[in-house]
Amino acid sequence: EIRLSLVGSEMCIRDSYKHIITMKARFALFLLFAILSLKLSVVFAQENIFTVWQPDYQKSPYTGMTRQHWIQAGEYLLKGAFNYIHTLDDQMYFPKQLDKTYPRNTGEIPVAKLEGLARTLFVAAPLLKDNPELEMNGIKVADYYRYQLINISNPESRSYIPHRTGGPSQTLLELGSLAISMKAAQEVLWNPLTKKQKDSLAATMLSYGEGPTIGSNWMFFNVFILSFLKDQGYAVNESYLESNLQKLLARYRGEGWYNDAPAYDYYSAWAYQTYGPIWAEMFGKKQYPQYARQFMENQHDMVDNYPFLFSRDGRMNMWGRSICYRFAVTAPLSLYEYDKSGNVNYGWMRRIASSTLLQFLERPEFLEDGVPTMGFYGPFAPAVQIYSCRGSVYWCGKAFLSLLLPENSNYWSATENNGPWEKELKKGEVYNKFQQGTNLLITNYPNCGGSEMRSWCHETVAKDWQKFRSTENYNKLAYHTEFPWMADGKNGEISMNYGTRNKKGEWEVLRLYTFKSFENGIYRRDAVLETDSTVKYQLADIPLPDGILRVDKVTVSEPAEICLGHYSLPRLDSDIKETGCKVGKQNIPVLSNGKYELAMIPLTGWEKTYTVYPEGVHPVSEKCALNMVSDQLSGEKIYVTLQLWKKNEKRGFTSKELTPVKSVHVSEDKKQVTVCLSNGEIKTISFE
Numbered sequence: 001e002i003r004l005s006l007v008g009s010e011m012c013i014r015d016s017y018k019h020i021i022t023m024k025a026r027f028a029l030f031l032l033f034a035i036l037s038l039k040l041s042v043v044f045a046q047e048n049i050f051t052v053w054q055p056d057y058q059k060s061p062y063t064g065m066t067r068q069h070w071i072q073a074g075e076y077l078l079k080g081a082f083n084y085i086h087t088l089d090d091q092m093y094f095p096k097q098l099d100k101t102y103p104r105n106t107g108e109i110p111v112a113k114l115e116g117l118a119r120t121l122f123v124a125a126p127l128l129k130d131n132p133e134l135e136m137n138g139i140k141v142a143d144y145y146r147y148q149l150i151n152i153s154n155p156e157s158r159s160y161i162p163h164r165t166g167g168p169s170q171t172l173l174e175l176g177s178l179a180i181s182m183k184a185a186q187e188v189l190w191n192p193l194t195k196k197q198k199d200s201l202a203a204t205m206l207s208y209g210e211g212p213t214i215g216s217n218w219m220f221f222n223v224f225i226l227s228f229l230k231d232q233g234y235a236v237n238e239s240y241l242e243s244n245l246q247k248l249l250a251r252y253r254g255e256g257w258y259n260d261a262p263a264y265d266y267y268s269a270w271a272y273q274t275y276g277p278i279w280a281e282m283f284g285k286k287q288y289p290q291y292a293r294q295f296m297e298n299q300h301d302m303v304d305n306y307p308f309l310f311s312r313d314g315r316m317n318m319w320g321r322s323i324c325y326r327f328a329v330t331a332p333l334s335l336y337e338y339d340k341s342g343n344v345n346y347g348w349m350r351r352i353a354s355s356t357l358l359q360f361l362e363r364p365e366f367l368e369d370g371v372p373t374m375g376f377y378g379p380f381a382p383a384v385q386i387y388s389c390r391g392s393v394y395w396c397g398k399a400f401l402s403l404l405l406p407e408n409s410n411y412w413s414a415t416e417n418n419g420p421w422e423k424e425l426k427k428g429e430v431y432n433k434f435q436q437g438t439n440l441l442i443t444n445y446p447n448c449g450g451s452e453m454r455s456w457c458h459e460t461v462a463k464d465w466q467k468f469r470s471t472e473n474y475n476k477l478a479y480h481t482e483f484p485w486m487a488d489g490k491n492g493e494i495s496m497n498y499g500t501r502n503k504k505g506e507w508e509v510l511r512l513y514t515f516k517s518f519e520n521g522i523y524r525r526d527a528v529l530e531t532d533s534t535v536k537y538q539l540a541d542i543p544l545p546d547g548i549l550r551v552d553k554v555t556v557s558e559p560a561e562i563c564l565g566h567y568s569l570p571r572l573d574s575d576i577k578e579t580g581c582k583v584g585k586q587n588i589p590v591l592s593n594g595k596y597e598l599a600m601i602p603l604t605g606w607e608k609t610y611t612v613y614p615e616g617v618h619p620v621s622e623k624c625a626l627n628m629v630s631d632q633l634s635g636e637k638i639y640v641t642l643q644l645w646k647k648n649e650k651r652g653f654t655s656k657e658l659t660p661v662k663s664v665h666v667s668e669d670k671k672q673v674t675v676c677l678s679n680g681e682i683k684t685i686s687f688e
Contacts, residue, residue: 091113122181124181150201206229209224216267222241223245245288307419314353324392326372328395330357345414347417357399365377376620430444445546459474476497484619547642568624583658595647601644604640612628636670
C-alpha cells in the first residue's frame with residue numbers, strides 16, 4: 001500500500017511537472033507571439049513614415065536629404081500604389097475617401113483609373129529614367145506602364161479610353177500628363193512600342209489634344225499632347241498649339257505669378273511655372289524658341305517672391321484649392337536650372353523642397369491604405385474639392401521631376417542653406433513683399449520663422465458651383481505657415497476672418513474682398529457681405545514682428561452681431577492650456593498648445609473677449625482652440641485689434657510683447673485712426 005502510494009505520488013508529481021512545463025511552453029509561445037506582433041506593428045508603423053536613412057548632413061545640414069534620398073522617397077510613394085497591382089491588367093484605382101470626391105457613379109470610374117495611372121507616372125517616370133529595371137510588388141514598373149499605355153487605345157481592354165466626342169474633360173488633363181512622362185522617360189515608355197501601338201495611342205491623344213479646352217492651366221494639356229506628337233513626327237494642328245501657348249503666356253501678371261482664371265494660388269507654381277519650363281526644355285526650345293524664352297523669363301521672376309512663401313524651416317503654407325497635392329508646390333524650384341540666367345540660391349531651393357517633402361512623409365496620417373490621404377496631413381474634407389478622386393493626390397509626384405536633373409547639377413550639388421533667413425531677415429523685424437501685378441502680400445516673421453500670405457478672394461457662394469473659391473481655401477484674411485487654417489463652425493467658430501450674423505440668423509464670413517492699397521506697411525481691402533451689401537467692412541492689416549494689428553471700420557444699415565477670430569491652435573501632445581494675463585485693465589485669455597501661444601487683445605470697439613474649443617474642424621487635430629471677440633453693432637464703428645503669437649519658450653508672453661501699441665486715437669467723425677506703436681512708428685489709417 002505504501003509502495004502504491006509512493007508510485008501514485010510520483011505520478012502525481014510527474015503530471016504536475018508536465019503541466020508546469022506545458023504552461024511555461026504556452027507562456028513562452030504567447031510571449032514570443034506578443035514580441036513578434038509588437039515588432040510587426042513597429043515595422044508597419046515605420047512603413048507609414050518615411051525615414052531618411054544615412055542622412056548626409058554635410059551636403060544637406062538641415063534635412064540630410066540628397067538626390068539618392070529623393071529616389072528612395074519616390075520609391076516609397078510608388079510602393080504604396082503598386083500594392084494594388086498584382087498583374088499587368090490591374091489598374092491604378094484606389095479606395096475612395098470622403099463622400100464629396102468622385103467617382104460618384106460607375107460612369108466616372110474609367111477616368112478615375114486613368115488619373116491614377118497618369119499621376120503615379122509623375123513619380124515613376126523620373127525613377128524609370130534612372131533605373132529602367134525598377135520592380136514593385138513583383139511587377140516590372142516599366143512593363144506595367146507600357147502595357148497600360150498600349151491598352152488606352154485597345155477597345156478590348158478595361159483601360160480603353162474612347163476618342164473624344166464632347167467638350168473638354170478630365171481625360172484631356174490626364175492624357176496631357178502622360179505626354180510629359182512619356183517624353184521624360186521616352187527610352188523606356190514610348191520607344192519600345194511598335195509603330196501600330198504608337199499610331200493608335202497617338203490617334204486617341206490627338207482626339208483630345210486638338211479638341212476644346214478650358215481657358216486656364218488646362219491649355220497646357222493640349223500643348224503637351226500636340227508638342228509631344230509633333231516631336232514624334234505626327235501631323236498636328238500647329239495653329240491651335242501656338243494659339244494655346246499665346247493664351248497661356250497672356251495669363252502672366254508679373255513677379256512670377258500667373259492668374260488661373262480668376263484665382264492666384266499654387267496653380268501658378270505647380271502648373272504654369274512647372275509646365276512652362278518643362279515644355280520649354282522638352283519641346284519649346286526646338287519648336288517655338290520665342291515662347292520658350294518667355295516661359296523661362298517668367299519663371300525666373302519667381303525667385304524674388306515665391307520662395308519667401310515658405311517658412312524659415314522650409315514648410316509650405318496651407319493656402320488655396322487642391323491642397324492635397326501638397327509638395328507639388330516645390331516642383332518649380334529645381335527647374336530654374338533649365339535656364340542659367342539669373343542668380344539662384346539652389347541650396348535654399350533644395351532646402352525648401354526637401355523640408356516640404358518631409359513635412360508630410362514623416363507624418364503617419366499622410367498615408368492611409370498605402371495611398372496619400374485626401375486632406376492636408378490626414379483626411380480633411382473642407383480642404384478637398386469635388387473634382388478630385390483618390391488618385392488625384394499623386395499630382396504631388398511633380399515634385400520628383402527634379403530627378404530629371406543629374407547628380408552634378410547645381411540644384412543637387414549645392415549645400416543646403418536657409419537663404420535670406422540666415423542673415424538678412426533679422427529678429428525683431430517684420431518683412432513684407434508686395435507684388436503690384438497681383439496685389440499679393442507675402443510677410444516673413446523672423447521671430448517665429450513663419451510666413452504669411454494675403455491674396456485674392458471675390459467669389460459668391462451662389463455662383464461657386466464647385467464650392468471652393470468662396471470657401472476657407474481662399475476667404476481667410478491671411479494664411480500662415482505656422483497655423484494651418486481651421487474650417488468655420490456652424491455656431492460662429494471662425495478663425496482669421498470676420499463673421500456677421502445675417503438676416504437668416506446664420507453666421508456669414510467675408511469673401512467678397514476688393515483690394516485698395518498697400519502703403520506704409522498697411523494692407524487695405526474693402527469687403528461687403530454677400531447676402532447684404534449694406535454690411536460693409538473697410539479693412540487695414542498691419543503686420544508686426546509678433547502678430548497683426550487690425551484697424552477696421554464696419555458699417556451696417558440695421559443692428560447686427562459681428563465677431564472676429566484669431567488663428568486656431570490644434571491640440572498636440574497634451575490638452576491646450578488657457579491662462580489669463582493682464583493688459584491694461586483687461587484680462588486677456590492666452591492659449592498654448594506647447595508649441596505656440598496665441599492672444600487676441602481688443603484695443604477699441606469690441607464688447608466681448610472669449611475662447612472657443614471647436615471639434616472636427618482643424619486639419620491637424622480633432623480638437624483645437626480659438627481666441628475670439630464679438631460685438632453688437634449699430635450704424636458704424638471702428639475696431640482696433642491685436643492678434644499676437646509666440647513660440648513657446650521658457651516663458652510666455654512678456655509685457656513688452658503684449659503691448660506693441662502705445663496709443664490709439666479715433667477721430668470723432670470716425671474717418672481717421674492714428675496708431676502710435678511702442679517703437680515710435682506712427683500709422684495713420686483714413687476711411688471714406
